[in-house]
Amino acid sequence: MRIVCPFCGERELGEFTYLGDAKPVRPVAGAPEDEVFDYVYLRDNIAGVMEENWYHGGGCRAWLKVTRNTLTHEISLVEPAAGAGARHVVK
Amino acid sequence: MxxxxxxxxxxxxxxxxxxxxxxxxxxxxxxxxxxxxxxxxxxxxxxxxxxxxxxxxxxxxxxxxxxxxxxxxxxxxxxxxxxxxxxxxxxxxxxxxxxxxxxxxxxxxxxxxxxxxxxxxxxxxxxxxxxxxxxxxxxxxxxxxxxxxxxxxxxxxxxADPDHYDKAWAHCDVVIAGSGPTGLAAALAAGRTGARVILCEEDFALGGRLLSDGGTIDGLPAAEWLSRTLAELATMPDVRIMTRTTLFGAYDGGTYGAIERVNDHLPSPPEHQVRQRLWRIVAKRCVVAAGAIERPIVFAGNDTPGVMMASAMRSYVIRYAAAPARRVALFTNNEDGWRTVETALGAGLQIAAVIDARHDISPAHRSLASKGGFPVLHGSVSGVDSGKDGVRKIAVSLTGGARAEVEADGLAVSGGWNPAVGLTSYHRGRPKWREDIAAFVPDGAPPGMVAAGAATGSFGLGACLREGFAAGTAAAHDAGRSGSSGSMPVSDDEAFSLTPLWHVAGKGKAFVDQQHDVTASDVELAQREGFESVEHLKRYTTLGMATDQGKTSNVAGLAIMAAVSGRSIPETGTTIYRPPYVPVAIGAFAGHHRDETFHATRLTPSHHWAAEQGAVFVDTGLWKRAQWYPRAGEKDWLESVTREVKAVRSGVGFCDVSTLGKIDVHGPDAGAFLDRVYINTFSNLAVGKARYGLMLREDGLVYDDGTTSRLAEDHYFLTTTTAKAGLVMQHLEFCRQVLFPELDVQLTSISDQWAQFSIAGPKTRDLLKEIVDPAEDLSNEGFPFMGAREVALRGGIKARLFRISFSGEMAFEISVPARYGEAMARNLMLAGKPFGVTPYGTEALGVMRIEKGHVAGPELSGTTTAADLGLGKMMSTKKDFIGRVMAGREALVAPDRQVVVGVKPTDKASRLRSGAHIIPKGQTPGPSNDQGYVTSVCFSPTSDQWIGLALVERGRERIGEIVHAHDPLRGEDYDVELCNPVFYDPDGGRQRG
The missing domain is CATH 3.10.20.440 (2Fe-2S iron-sulphur cluster binding domain, sarcosine oxidase, alpha subunit, N-terminal domain)
Structure with missing residues (x-):
């Protein structure tokens, strides 16, 4: 598999580390335990198109959101995480 | 001879x-x-x-x-x-x-x-x-x-294999599998457009069937066309031809696996050369010109030496000038098999007979037979009588029921051709059945791949050239090359007619899979016993599971299964195709990753100095760390380690701790960021101070620990454990980039940039004064416990100095740029001589941390909470942090959890070993009363006995209780006392002094 890192270009799988489903959003401080439990443990495992977190540890150390078809391994979109890269983040 | x-x-x-x-x-x-x-x-x-x-x-x-x-x-x-x-x-x-x-x-x-x-x-x-x-x-x-x-x-x-194996990457526009007429036409077409082409041919000679079957191309004899074509390809700098190289697999993203047998054709590889090389080829397009494989017909005695595929017999005669037999019979069900007759006659061999299963035989072949003076028998081979050298007599069942016998010492067999559908099917593709050639052909292919020529069932030379040329042109264009591919090589199309014939009934063993000895009756038996699915058939009979992966047997096997189960061949279907196409040595996959180069080795900055001292090294992850420094006369490691501990506790010692993960945290939100990743608070840490920090995983269990210092308002310096250095960096980047992108903070891994030494013992300050610029105030007031700041060293080098202690002694850790690490070690030895400075290794480091009750890897096991480690009070209740909510779950705060406690044998002479289970005294050990286990042990020179840390149910409430240590692995049983985990200087006066 090959992933086109937005910062480094096309690189092979071995440079990346897979984390999993990129959909769940970390609950805000003070969220009830059930909500946090869902965030920590409940993950979709879709046979099809899925957004996933990947880490380019063998390259620029950016976290990437990769849209991948888990059946064909076709990657349709790679986006940097909101806080990746050098661009200034507006508070 | x-x-x-x-x-x-x-x-x-x-x-x-x-x-x-x-x-x-x-x-x-x-x-x-x-x-x-x-x-x-x-x-x-x-x-x-x-x-x-x-x-x-x-x-x-x-x-x-x-x-x-x-x-x-x-x-x-x-x-x-x-x-x-x-x-x-x-x-x-x-x-x-x-x-x-x-x-x-x-x-x-x-x-x-x-x-x-x-x-x-x-x-x-x-x-x-x-x-x-x-x-x-x-x-x-x-x-x-x-x-x-x-x-x-x-x-x-x-x-052990004495040879070397290499792994390499290659990138190109078009990769082509096979150098027969199809592959060469594709290479010509793509190469002429200017595309970067890699052509892989598993043989050592290029040309495929052209080498054995000849033909006429562009009006030239095949051999002449071949040399002209190779000469043209040689002029193209971006066309790379790799012989002895099999394209064995197709992987995601246009990545192909190939094995190059670099020196298999020599007795041993020349010096400094590899035996084989594993290629990963990344190609925008792939043309599969892998050809087809002639298939046998299954009949009794079809495994007799002397029975040979008809095309193979042509190869031996034409390409190698070697006669597999003197008197040859041919058994065929198709037109192509007859070529062998022509070839054999041309080489002066006798033809005993042609046994043709078809009804119609062409007039040309009939006249060939009459000219050659051999009979053409309508029917099938039903048995082979073998002498000591193989085929002797062939029994023939004639159409109509009569029998005949043919004397021959070789039998050429042609059952038709199976396109090589492996590569096109490796992404779980299923080939489709083509009735006219009675063979499976590719039905689609992985993205970017196309098959051409015989690999698609187009067996004629003209068709191979046409399809190969078209595929090569299209592949180059798809890869973005717009140049012209010139004129196409042309040849005639031979007729191909075939009457399917898979199995001839007869007496005796008729083999489907010759490598695994699977017979036609095995397939029939499998069907009777209910193993009708091809995947079951394969596993039950082992058909197609040998090193040849059933290249000559799979289709016949499923055709026989189809016949006995009353289904059509396409209904019966094929098994899943999986790479590799040919066996690939494990050594090639390993490449240079074996023995001492199995993985990278990381050396600490003072490694060479430590080696000079005779240090014994231990592997910790990729690192080699000095474990202890033996001295002449010491009888074992324990004596050396005990000496090192005593030297630190009474004088001064130092240890290279550069393996700790080191991360610089910069930015106006650095403090806020650390507050979210650690259970305790760092935003309120004063500049010039260090603090111990503990981080949890989001599920509430402890992830890692280390000290973090604030070097400036917007600059923290964070350390991790050696084992988790990379993972913590990844975790923190996740927190920064994904979870908290609103924070203005940057992380820099500086683990390799700084050499760090722990200097410990009551004489530490005396030694440091010799190293650090005299203008720096190292007094207890000027540099108190948990102080941290940049200092100048004598000579002007800037260093980071931290007054932190893992040993429990008065101690500092000092960081210098890694290139000064070795010099620092030498300098410490030199400057420390008057104070009896003693280098110590990881064992002494471990002993002193256990004596001090500090937790480390064995306690940070991924199953412990902050409270289990006795650090529950560090958890802030005033802020959110990773793991906070989940750490509050019922089971993680249960009062009967196993918590860290000290243990020491009641018999002071008894040795303690980690892994021993803690059982209430007087009870028979068993799973129901297993209350924990010993995590870390050492011989404590300070206590003059073995001591340890353990995770024990309600351990902190049971201090003073005598329990039983049960070690079934080593067959040891002894009593231990649960005690305060801080064995040494419990009030911490020494490290503050």
Whole structure:
């Protein structure tokens, strides 16, 4: 598999580390335990198109959101995480 | 020496008759020529019996002339280079080659195990499951060893492989598998457009079937066209032709696996060269021009030496000028098989008869027969009578029921051709059935791949050139090359007619899979017993599971299954195709990752100095760390370690701790960021101060620990454990980039940039004064416990100095740029001489941390909470942090959790070992009263006995209780007392002093 890192270009799988489903959003401080439990443990495992977190540890150390078809391994979109890269983040 | 080459034809062949090569097979000497394979050289020497079969130990010969060979497997080379199951048909001959037949004892001609044939009824499909079921314990002790001796193929060398294997990447526009007419046409077309092309050919010679079947292309004889084409390709700088290279797999994203047998054709690789190279080829497009494989017809005795594929016989005669037989019979069901008759006649061989299963035979072939004076029999071969050298008489069932007999010493068989659908099917593709050629052809292919020529079922030379050229042109254009591909090579299309014939009923064993000894009756039995699905058929009978992966057998097997189960062949379907297409040595996948280069080795900055001191090193992850520094006269490691601990506790010592993960955290939100990743607060840490921090995973369990110092308002310096250095960096980047992108903070890994030393002991300050610029105030007031700041060293180098202590002594850690690490170690030794400075290793470090009750790897086990470690009070209640909510779950705050406590044997002379289970005193050990285990132990010079840390249920409430340590692995049982985990200086006065 090959992933086109937005910062480094096309690189092979071995440079990346897979984390999993990129959909769940970390609950805000003070969220009830059930909500946090869902965030920590409940993950979709879709046979099809899925957004996933990947880490380019063998390259620029950016976290990437990769849209991948888990059946064909076709990657349709790679986006940097909101806080990746050098661009200034507006508070 | 036998150099007669009795079956070598007097002229022709792509062999160099001026380069004779001597070789040995089963200890007998033979000769062949440069350009021979081992198989062709054996054929030239009249050797027909080459091995014994897998289950029944039947004599076997050479069936094919390529990588699909099921029978002619040998052990090639000797000693450490001995390679089992090598196909004689692909092994290139070299001077001094040594090969041995497999699966026979004591000799190939007289094999004791051929008695297995008499027991054939018990070796039927599924015999493992049926015969050896009871008693169960007999399986490992009796049945399996016996079966392994009787069945099986070659023997592995059993010695480490002395050769090197390499791995490499290549990138191109178009990769082409196969250099037959299709592949060459594709390479010409793509190459002319200016595309970057890689052409992989598994043979050592280019041309594929052109080398054996000839033909006319662009009005030229095939050989002439071939040399003209290769000359043109050689002028293209971006066309790379790789012979001895098999494209064996197709992977995601246009990545292809190829194995290059760089030096398999030599006795051993030349110095500094590799044996084989594993390629990963990244290509925008792939053209599969892998051709087709001629398939056998299954009949009784079809495994007799002397029975050979018709196309293979042509290869031996034309390409190698070697005659597999003097008097040849042909059994065919198609037009193509007749070429062998023409070839044999042309080489002056006798044709005994042609047995053709078809109704219509062309007038051209009829006149060939009458000219050649041999009969054409309508019917099928129903049996083979073998003499000691293989085929002798062939029994024929004629259409209409009569029988005939043909005397011949060789039988060429053609059952039609199966396109090589492996590569196109590796992404779980299923080939589709084409009725007109009675064969499976590709039905689609992985993205970017297209098949052409015989690989799609287009068997004519003209069609191969057309399809290859078109595929090459399209691939180059798809890859973005717009140049012209020039004019297409042209040839005629031969007619191809075939009447499907898979299995001829007859008496005796009729083999489907010759390498695994699977017979037609095994397939029928599998059907009767309900294993009708092809995937079940495969596993129940082991059809197609041998090293040839059923290249000559799978389709026949499922055709027979289709017939007996009353289904069509497409309804029966194929099994899943999986790479590799040919066996690939594990050594090639490993490449240089073996022995001391199995993984990278990381050396600490002071490594070479430590080695000079005679340090004993220990592997911790990739690192080599000094474990202890033995001195003359010390009888064991314990004596050295005890000395080092005492030296630190009474004087001063130092230890390289550079392996800790080190991360600089910069930015206005650095403090806020650390507050979210640690359970305790860092935003309120004063500049110039350090603080111990603990981080959890989001599920509430402890992840890692370390000290973090604030060097400036917007600059923190964070350390991690050695083991988690990389993972913590990844985790923190996730927090920064994904979870908290609103924070203005940056992380920089500086683990490799700084050398860090712990300097510990009551005389630390005396030593440091010799190192640090005298202007720096190192007094307790000027640099108090948990102070942290940049200092200048004597000579002007900037260093980071931290007053932190892992040992419990008055201690500092000092960081200098890594390039000064070794100099720092030497300087500490020199400056510390008056104070008796002692370098200490990881063992002494561990002893002192256990004495001090500090937790480390064994306690940060991924199952412990902050409270379990006695650090629950660090958890802030005033802020959110990773793991906060989940850490509050019922089970993680239960009062009966196993928590860290100290342990010491009641008998002071007794040794303590980690892993021992803690059981209440007086109870019989068992899972129900297992209350924890000993995590870390050491001999404590300070306590003068073995001490340890343990995770024990309600441990902190039970201080003083005597419990039982049960160690079933080592067979040890002893009593221990639960105690305060801080064995040394519990009030911490020494580290603050």
């Amino acid at each position: 036998n150099s007669s080459q009795s079956h070598r034809l007097t002229s022709g062949g792509l062999i160099d008759r001026s380069a004779a090569l001597n070789f040995r097979f089963d200890g007998k000497s033979f000769a062949g020529f440069q350009g021979d394979t081992l198989a062709s050289a054996l054929v030239a020497n009249g050797v027909k019996l080459v091995g014994r079969s897998f289950k029944y130990h039947r004599p076997r010969g050479i069936l094919t002339a390529g990588s699909e060979e099921p029978n002619a497997l040998v052990e090639l080379r000797t000693g450490a280079r001995r390679e089992p199951n090598t196909k004689a048909t692909t092994a290139e001959l070299y001077e001094g080659l040594e090969a041995a037949s497999q699966n026979r004892w004591p000799s190939l001609r007289f094999d004791v195990m051929s008695i297995n044939q008499l027991f054939a009824p018990i070796f039927v499909a599924g015999f493992y499951y049926k015969t050896f079921m009871w008693p169960a314990k007999f399986w490992e002790a009796v049945y399996e060893p016996a079966i392994r001796r009787a069945a099986g193929l070659g023997r592995a060398a059993g010695i």
